[in-house]
Amino acid sequence: MAYRKRTIFSEKQKMEIWDRWQRGESMGSIGRVFDRGSPPIYPLLERTGGIRPIARTRSRMALTLVERKEISRGLVAKQPLRSIARNLHRNPSTISREVRRNGGTKHYRAAKPEA
Structure with a gap:
């Protein structure tokens, strides 16, 4: 078949x-x-019962690509995560989760955020 x-x-x-x-x-x-x-x-x-789904938008709290690149530059410069967070006016735990989620301090890559 x-x-x-x-x-x-x-x-x-x-x-x-x-x-x-x-x-x-x-x-x-x-x-x-x-x-x-x-x-x-x-x-x-x-999937949506014949009703057009609402267009997805990113939360304003989500990290932007510019912020992700700044994290990457900070890690290459061997800055502590708290210092990077202070420069970005973000909570250190946000930066820590982002780094852990995307390869750790040695392998972090600034991934393009999902739409």
Whole structure:
């Protein structure tokens, strides 16, 4: 039995699907726009009960990429975590968790934050 290739939609395509769904188009007609039937469209809409999900935003408390790079520079300069935290006006425990989560003091890499 041959399995179908999984359909993965880009963010732009997902927005198009949600726009068409909100305008009242059927899953079949939406699928035809993407040269598919309704089966790949259904799971996208079904996950939230046919209601467009709210766009995700990062908390203002989350570390920014600039802060992560500053942590990286501080670790290379062998600054204590408390000193790095003071320079960033952050709690030392926040810096400690970030470093521990991303490789420790010797292998820390300033990872790009998730959207």
